[in-house]
Amino acid sequence: MTRDSTASLSAGRSLPQLAELLYVLVRKELKARYKNRFLGYLWALANPFAFAFVYWIAFKFIMRLEIENYSLFLITGMFPWVWMSVGVTGATRSFVINASLIRKVNLPRAILPLGNVTQEMVHFGFALPVIMAFLWFAGEIRPMPSWLWQMPALIALQVAFVYPMALALALANAYVRDIEYLVGIGFSLLFFATPMVYPITLVPEAYRHWFELNPLHALMQSWRSVFLQGTLDFNHVVHAIAFAVLTGIIAWWLHRKLAPRIGELV
16 A cells, blocks of 8 residues: 555545445444344443433432433433544544554545544434433423434534544554553543533633633533524534634644554554
8 A cells, every 4th residue: 555545535435435435344343343242232322321320320419419400411411422432532543453454455544533433423323312212201302393403413513523533543543552541531531621410500600711612512512402402502513613623624634644654553
């Protein structure tokens, strides 16, 4: 494989060919992930529900946090967060894990992190009916007509938001393997700094501005607004788009500089 052949995402392939390649990669990973597991995909739902349940017990009954519909607040943020954190964490290792594939097959390398992000997007898509059912029975929130365009728009925004991060970290991890461990620690810290298990109104006003600057908060709050009110906050969406554009430029530049040597390093 020459350097020129890996310098671009297209690598001489048409868009339908790239889509087919992405489909094959995601399908392969999903089949391998749930092979010989009786509950199959239900395990993907168990993780965010389990975390939401633990935090619900801790903050609602132990710390006695007075938040209306706290279970809905947790669920509507937990699933988008799991998509982002698991997708980025897995994508960070994608070049290292697929080292033999990179060396043997002429494929656009940037598609490997995209496969991880898309795989978690599929999980999120299958979880949406479960989330809606939970909203209906736990909070009497009926499906809203605005969801028909808001949710696809937010899914597209989250892919654009998450993928550049995933690609940049995957490239960096091929050069410095410590990155994958730092990513795991980073998301653990960001989980509480976003914030995820408490509303931003509980943050003291002197520090609230710094929390609001966090683009992850803008994205997660957008999901909560759509699920709970059927509205999209323009400021949050613009904030998330600005972050996606900035990280997209950084990821594109890193890919041009670092991708040609990935095969030698993994």
